[in-house]
Amino acid sequence: MQIKILLIGQIGFVLNLISPMGINCITMKKVPKIIHQIWSGIDEPLPEKFKILGETWKHDYPNWQYEFWDNQRINEFIKKYYPQYWYVYCKYPFNVQRWDAIR
Numbered sequence: 001m002q003i004k005i006l007l008i009g010q011i012g013f014v015l016n017l018i019s020p021m022g023i024n025c026i027t028m029k030k031v032p033k034i035i036h037q038i039w040s041g042i043d044e045p046l047p048e049k050f051k052i053l054g055e056t057w058k059h060d061y062p063n064w065q066y067e068f069w070d071n072q073r074i075n076e077f078i079k080k081y082y083p084q085y086w087y088v089y090c091k092y093p094f095n096v097q098r099w100d101a102i103r
Contacts, residue, residue: 033064040071040099074102 035057039046058066069077078089085101092098 033061034067035061035064036067036069036103038069038074038099038102040069040074040095040102042071042095046070069102074098078102 037050037054037057039050041047054066054068057064078086082089089098089101092101
């Protein structure tokens with residue numbers, strides 16, 4: 001017999017756990033308060049309208065962590081944490097595929 005328990009916390013995502021006793025627990029984990037802004041414009045800097053968006057988010061959500069990702073930071077991240085995917089990442093024919101991969 002398996003018992004299911006729903007543990008609800010703050011707004012977040014569901015984590016399904018099975019305890020050593022065979023009890024299936026579903027818990028709600030808190031979503032991290034992080035705003036990620038990605039700009040992968042190889043030949044052009046971040047346009048002013050997107051800079052303003054980033055500043056607005058930082059102003060409106062002062063308790064949230066703000067992270068800006070450009071090509072250099074994205075490349076360093078993949079090389080450090082996912083080196084096995086670096087070759088594939090570089091071989092994508094379209095930038096949108098790289099953007100989707102990093103998200």
